[in-house]
Amino acid sequence: MKAWSLLFGLTAVIATAAFVYAPFDEDWWLPSYRATNAEAMATLEEIDARSGALAGEVEAMRDLGGPASAEQLEGLDSGRRWLARQAVRLGMMADQGFLSERSRELQSRAALASEAVASAREALGIGPAPAAVEEAVGALEGLRERAEAAIASVSEPGGSLRAPISSAARQIDHLYVLILVITGLTFVGVMGAMVVALWRFGAKPGRKAVYSHGSLKVEIAWTVIPGAILVFLALYQLRAWADIKFKSSYPDVAPLAEVTARQFQWTIRYPGPDGQIGTGDDLHTVNDLHFVKGQPTIIRLKSDDVLHSFFLPQLRIKQDAVPGMDIPVLFDADKAGRFELLCAELCGWGHYKMRAQVTVHETQDEFDEWLARSLEEQDYPPPPASDPDGVAAAAVPPGPGVE
Amino acid sequence: MSSEPHHDAPAQGPDLAGPDTGMAPGTIPTSGHAPGHDEHIHPAPRNPLFRYIFSTDHKVIGIQFLFSGLIFFVVGGLLALAIRWQLAWPWSDLPHLSALWDSSAGQMPPEFYNKLVTMHGTIMIFFVIIPILLGAFGNFLIPLMIGARDMAFPTLNMLSYWFMWPAFVLIVFSFFVPGGASEAGWTGYPPLSTAEWSTPGSLNGQTIWLMALLFAGISSMMGSINYITTVLMLRAPGMTLFRLPMTVWGLFITALLQAFALPVLTSALVMQLLDRVAGTNFFSPTGLSVANGPEEVGGGHPLLWQHLFWFYSHPAVYIMILPAMGIVSDVISTFSRKPLFGYKPMVFAIGAIALLGFIVWGHHMFQSGMNPALGATFMLSTMMIALPSAIKTFNWLGTMWGGSIHFTAAMLNAVAFVAMFVIGGLSGIFMAATPTDIHIHDTYFIVAHIHYVLFGGSSFGIFAALYYWFPKMFGRMMNETLGKIHFALSFVFFNGTFFPMHIVGMHAQPRRYADYTGFELFNNEAVIGLNQLMTVCAIGLGLSQLILVSNFVASLVAGRKAGANPWRANTLEWQTGSPPPHYNFERIPTVYHPAYEYSLPEAESDYLPQTEPRPPRAEPLDHIMA
Ligand code: HEM
Ligand SMILES: [Cu+2]
Numbered sequence A: 001m002k003a004w005s006l007l008f009g010l011t012a013v014i015a016t017a018a019f020v021y022a023p024f025d026e027d028w029w030l031p032s033y034r035a036t037n038a039e040a041m042a043t044l045e046e047i048d049a050r051s052g053a054l055a056g057e058v059e060a061m062r063d064l065g066g067p068a069s070a071e072q073l074e075g076l077d078s079g080r081r082w083l084a085r086q087a088v089r090l091g092m093m094a095d096q097g098f099l100s101e102r103s104r105e106l107q108s109r110a111a112l113a114s115e116a117v118a119s120a121r122e123a124l125g126i127g128p129a130p131a132a133v134e135e136a137v138g139a140l141e142g143l144r145e146r147a148e149a150a151i152a153s154v155s156e157p158g159g160s161l162r163a164p165i166s167s168a169a170r171q172i173d174h175l176y177v178l179i180l181v182i183t184g185l186t187f188v189g190v191m192g193a194m195v196v197a198l199w200r201f202g203a204k205p206g207r208k209a210v211y212s213h214g215s216l217k218v219e220i221a222w223t224v225i226p227g228a229i230l231v232f233l234a235l236y237q238l239r240a241w242a243d244i245k246f247k248s249s250y251p252d253v254a255p256l257a258e259v260t261a262r263q264f265q266w267t268i269r270y271p272g273p274d275g276q277i278g279t280g281d282d283l284h285t286v287n288d289l290h291f292v293k294g295q296p297t298i299i300r301l302k303s304d305d306v307l308h309s310f311f312l313p314q315l316r317i318k319q320d321a322v323p324g325m326d327i328p329v330l331f332d333a334d335k336a337g338r339f340e341l342l343c344a345e346l347c348g349w350g351h352y353k354m355r356a357q358v359t360v361h362e363t364q365d366e367f368d369e370w371l372a373r374s375l376e377e378q379d380y381p382p383p384p385a386s387d388p389d390g391v392a393a394a395a396v397p398p399g400p401g402v403e
Numbered sequence B: 001m002s003s004e005p006h007h008d009a010p011a012q013g014p015d016l017a018g019p020d021t022g023m024a025p026g027t028i029p030t031s032g033h034a035p036g037h038d039e040h041i042h043p044a045p046r047n048p049l050f051r052y053i054f055s056t057d058h059k060v061i062g063i064q065f066l067f068s069g070l071i072f073f074v075v076g077g078l079l080a081l082a083i084r085w086q087l088a089w090p091w092s093d094l095p096h097l098s099a100l101w102d103s104s105a106g107q108m109p110p111e112f113y114n115k116l117v118t119m120h121g122t123i124m125i126f127f128v129i130i131p132i133l134l135g136a137f138g139n140f141l142i143p144l145m146i147g148a149r150d151m152a153f154p155t156l157n158m159l160s161y162w163f164m165w166p167a168f169v170l171i172v173f174s175f176f177v178p179g180g181a182s183e184a185g186w187t188g189y190p191p192l193s194t195a196e197w198s199t200p201g202s203l204n205g206q207t208i209w210l211m212a213l214l215f216a217g218i219s220s221m222m223g224s225i226n227y228i229t230t231v232l233m234l235r236a237p238g239m240t241l242f243r244l245p246m247t248v249w250g251l252f253i254t255a256l257l258q259a260f261a262l263p264v265l266t267s268a269l270v271m272q273l274l275d276r277v278a279g280t281n282f283f284s285p286t287g288l289s290v291a292n293g294p295e296e297v298g299g300g301h302p303l304l305w306q307h308l309f310w311f312y313s314h315p316a317v318y319i320m321i322l323p324a325m326g327i328v329s330d331v332i333s334t335f336s337r338k339p340l341f342g343y344k345p346m347v348f349a350i351g352a353i354a355l356l357g358f359i360v361w362g363h364h365m366f367q368s369g370m371n372p373a374l375g376a377t378f379m380l381s382t383m384m385i386a387l388p389s390a391i392k393t394f395n396w397l398g399t400m401w402g403g404s405i406h407f408t409a410a411m412l413n414a415v416a417f418v419a420m421f422v423i424g425g426l427s428g429i430f431m432a433a434t435p436t437d438i439h440i441h442d443t444y445f446i447v448a449h450i451h452y453v454l455f456g457g458s459s460f461g462i463f464a465a466l467y468y469w470f471p472k473m474f475g476r477m478m479n480e481t482l483g484k485i486h487f488a489l490s491f492v493f494f495n496g497t498f499f500p501m502h503i504v505g506m507h508a509q510p511r512r513y514a515d516y517t518g519f520e521l522f523n524n525e526a527v528i529g530l531n532q533l534m535t536v537c538a539i540g541l542g543l544s545q546l547i548l549v550s551n552f553v554a555s556l557v558a559g560r561k562a563g564a565n566p567w568r569a570n571t572l573e574w575q576t577g578s579p580p581p582h583y584n585f586e587r588i589p590t591v592y593h594p595a596y597e598y599s600l601p602e603a604e605s606d607y608l609p610q611t612e613p614r615p616p617r618a619e620p621l622d623h624i625m626a
């Protein structure tokens, strides 16, 4: 029955196509949140730009001698309408789960700004109104700042097979493609032979099967050739493995930080001014890892309780954290930006939410500045403000559970 | 006391008439048994309690294992559907099931999700695949295929089934203890599994889980000893080792693997049990404190468990595939009407897999903190284990090539086995390469691999075996049309369910996450959409099995009567009645040649049972290959 050969053949073709296509597609393989939410990102960027411009426009009316001109009032009107529209769009974005909390906050800020602009317009229609102008400018600036922060909070894209963004990723992705080619050709060959066999050798009255128990020559061929390929693969990959994981190949740099996993968070400890980890001046962060672009970075990985695993998908790094062990982990990134750290080893009911924000700084100076600022905040805690970004930012769906 | 001579009338009248039954030719047995073996036939017990329940008949025990395994297949499958529901529509109400986690809201708590993952894996591996392949088909087929009247130790055999019952009861009961069932994954890694307060399932559920596995292990050990002894000692005259059908080779080597690997698992289970209940510290490092509990004295190491567990569980994954490989070899050869291509290389390949299987366990620990240099050696052995798997695949293709292929339901499932095993084997190479495993480990890519070998492989193998041996087990034919519909739907939905897992896995979606949408990486339409597609296909896959169940039940009561040898196959089980009589063979058959003499040009029909000598004018056998 030819239909059965077709079923197998079609499955093989679809499988091969999907397997080969998916990892090379930029939007698919570790796609950027920006790209997959392009419309929402455009809204944020529009708000960032236009609310700044609008603030300038309003600002210019602070020192008017009399009522604003009809043209100016028209500008304020259209600004107010635009702000109201943005508030609606932001509300929809929040409903769709795009940066939910931030979008919600932006929505109320946009509504506020719209009101402030409306009352400034009322006042300016009558005469000079510096106070109303001030308020509207403040509201617009606040909106602009929040929009900017929201844009900055979105992870950087990167890490597709076409554009690896770390030393480990370059080696691993190269190997991945090599294995993909070898296994892909094998798969196509094997399935091709199977489909042809099913197609050609279906039972027909009057035709007898070939009587043969096999052939030594063929057996030797299909033992030696795959064997040689497998040995080649085994030897070929040793270099990458040694570079990524062998302590002996690590560069001689001081560890950047000590990362301790515990149920269900990453606590990270950076050396303070004395350059030593484990002294009183250390910086402690929770779910917030920072390092510098282009620098080989080593962290010491520990666990406080059960097993966890330190997984940076875009940088192709994974290492289990084991209680009682202190494991140095080496990585780097070619690209500044924000990434995500995942826990990859089952560690209890909250495993799925063990997320940390990773920030790769463009320069050492930028990193130093961040470190100094954070140390300052840690030493002189300002009066309890709203939740600092990052700690509770990990989106936690409303799963009931015991703490 | 009740040993009646065999010439008394058979208890169940086997249909021994017909040209294809091995009416023993009058040749003198060439090897094997002392004469007089035939004298010890016990009649079937008359009391139904001993005939059907506490039976020592390997066929009854095999069918008992089959039904228990299939029932747990349904349980494990339902757990899987609950997992998929949560992944497609995180935190949405699961219809009608909220009673399970006694909360008024319909949302599944994350710890319940972890229970589902743990119990699904545990049940499928230890309560479905192993009991069906080894317990059901091992028991039913070994004595029949080697020409024996029963297992070497029938009472031990009965015990091996009844030792599964405490395991069955415990594993189900564990859902109802305080804290609920285990949540540490089917791999049970400490300290999550040993620290009582690490997660609700470690409160009591884990202890029950350990005890259930201990009982299942004892059962498996009893079975293994029996199979090894039976294959070595009870072969019919003329049944040399190299005349055994591949199914028996697969089961025999699996039994060896099991016998050597299981003691390590058993000791590890006992150690973990002691860590949990007796305060020992095999797996707890010094000063360990979980969930702000008091510090442990410690002195142990969490990685020790992983070594011991995988020392068993890597061979265990081969325990779950070698019997299926044997089954598929037999089915493909029979329905291609062609001798198995490279019988001896196939036997050596199984042997090589078994040997190498003992030195690759570390490939599950590449990222575990084990010395990476040690990882490199495990990488080498793991690469090499792909070789015998490749050889077997090529030989199956060689068998079909030039055959006269009959597309029966059994054959289709066997061909699907080959195709799906190729995908599973090739994805194994990505993971065997230590550097690529860095990215792939503990993602959905692994889950895809597991399911291509265990569902695409073992389970399609089980389907093939069911369609193939159902007539022998129950004396009736299954409906072929329904069988083919069941196959086509299962095949399509299986690929729809599991293939996209490779893709979200490459994409880094981690396994065992109750909700991946909290991460920007995965909170996009592509990943969520694929997860929804997988769930829809999984529901389809589950529903398709209803066809199998109804076909099975309907055929059991109303199927067309099967003759002794409906597939016109060569092996010994087909040379006696369907179902076979209590003592299997009216006379112990004599074996003249290997099992795969199909389409011999000099023979009258396209098959030649092992009980009939090769025609004198046939060319001598190719002794290197066959
Ligand atoms: C071609 C031969 C194979 C190779 C090279 C191979 C390689 C591997 C490797 C390296 C892993 C560990 C991946 C990781 O966790 O990072 C793995 C996992 C696994 N393999 Fe295979 N494999 C092969 C065949 C099989 C077969 C035949 C089976 C079972 C029938 C199987 C079942 C499994 C299972 C169940 C796991 C996952 C265990 C877990 O972590 O839960 N594999 N395989
Ligand atoms: Cu975790």
Ligand SMILES: [Cu+2]
Pocket (backbone or CB within 6 Å): B313, B314, B317, B360, B361, B363, B364
């Ligand atoms: Cu393994």
